Amino acid sequence: VDQPLVPKQFHLGMFEIGRPLGKGKFGRVYLARERTTGFICALKVLYKSELQQGTGVEKQVRREIEIQSNLRHPNILKLYGHFHDSKRIFLILEYAGKGELYKHLRREQRFPEWKAAQYIAQMAAALRYLHRKHVIHRDIKPENILVGIHGEIKISDFGWSVHAPNNRRNTLCGTLDYLPPEMIKSGSKDNWYNEKVDLWSLGVLTYEFLVGEAPFEDTPIMTHKRIARADMTIPDWVSKEAKDLIKKLLVLDPEKRLPLEEVQNHPWIIKHCVKGERAANREKPLK
Numbered sequence: 045v046d047q048p049l050v051p052k053q054f055h056l057g058m059f060e061i062g063r064p065l066g067k068g069k070f071g072r073v074y075l076a077r078e079r080t081t082g083f084i085c086a087l088k089v090l091y092k093s094e095l096q097q098g099t100g101v102e103k104q105v106r107r108e109i110e111i112q113s114n115l116r117h118p119n120i121l122k123l124y125g126h127f128h129d130s131k132r133i134f135l136i137l138e139y140a141g142k143g144e145l146y147k148h149l150r151r152e153q154r155f156p157e158w159k160a161a162q163y164i165a166q167m168a169a170a171l172r173y174l175h176r177k178h179v180i181h182r183d184i185k186p187e188n189i190l191v192g193i194h195g196e197i198k199i200s201d202f203g204w205s206v207h208a209p210n211n212r213r214n215t216l217c218g219t220l221d222y223l224p225p226e227m228i229k230s231g232s233k234d235n236w237y238n239e240k241v242d243l244w245s246l247g248v249l250t251y252e253f254l255v256g257e258a259p260f261e262d263t264p265i266m267t268h269k270r271i272a273r274a275d276m277t278i279p280d281w282v283s284k285e286a287k288d289l290i291k292k293l294l295v296l297d298p299e300k301r302l303p304l305e306e307v308q309n310h311p312w313i314i315k316h317c318v319k320g321e322r323a324a325n326r327e328k329p330l331k
């Protein structure tokens with residue numbers, strides 16, 4: 045059974061709290077073990093005082109709980125349950141054995157093509173699952189991806205998903221790098237409710253995995269301009285297949301972006317799927 049934490053009512057006394065795993069804008073995460081079952085999880089602690097500063101974060105947390113607890117996919121971080129006390133909200137999250145992807149990316153500078161392709165294939169599978177359930181993530185970036193013990197990636201942080209951020213201020217306080225043109229242009233916001241926004245971010249992610257920096261990285265003003273024109277250059281040393289995929293995702297017109305099914309069948313992805321990886325390592329001959 046992959047839902048070992050079954051009881052509906054959780055409370056802090058059920059957990060032994062371990063080392064801090066990390067902290068974000070709105071909370072800290074600790075390694076935790078459920079006392080009776082020994083089940084290891086990550087406990088995210090949010091202080092109600094910090095959330096109640098009217099920045100709409102409380103709604104985001106409610107949305108994160110409502111959405112993520114109904115999702116079950118190997119490339120999406122599970123939210124097993126939540127509870128609160130007088131001062132704090134606790135999210136019981138799946139423990140990702142290899143931590144935050146962006147730290148791996150910074151340490152390795154950039155990923156080899158086979159690893160980037162495997163990650164993008166997993167992202168495409170997770171996004172297809174989300175879009176089939178009418179969930180749009182809207183905040184795909186390395187900081188929101190964790191790595192499981194077997195090296196598989198897990199999308200986390202659903203604070204921005206489904207309904208577009210209802211006030212641009214929140215959106216713009218994060219990095220602009222991943223925002224699609226339709227979300228940085230003023231004017232009609234109905235495109236914000238279109239799942240194609242995640243396709244653009246998938247293109248930005250592919251570029252950053254391979255190059256080590258985002259395609260439109262610049263001063264905020266210039267980033268804004270460059271996104272609006274899809275103005276980026278892909279270094280020559282990036283393979284032509286990878287270039288082709290990036291160019292088919294970073295398309296201004298949301299309707300013209302490569303659909304996820306075609307991302308999964310793209311030659312660059314096929315070439316580096318599990319069979320390809322062995323070939324790439326030239327060790328074990330294909331059976």
Ligand SMILES: Cc1nn(C)cc1-c1nc2c(-c3cnn(Cc4cccc(C(=O)N5CCN(C)CC5)c4)c3)c(Cl)cnc2[nH]1
Nearest residue numbers: 065066067068069070071073086139140141142143187201
């Ligand atoms: C570290 C580590 N090393 N090893 C070997 C394993 C880990 C590990 N960490 C986690 C974590 C974890 C920890 N911190 N973080 C970062 C963090 C912590 C708290 C809040 C945030 C946050 O506010 N976010 C919102 C903004 N977006 C960009 C970002 C999200 C963000 C996640 C989780 Cl949730 C699950 N499993 C883990 N495993």
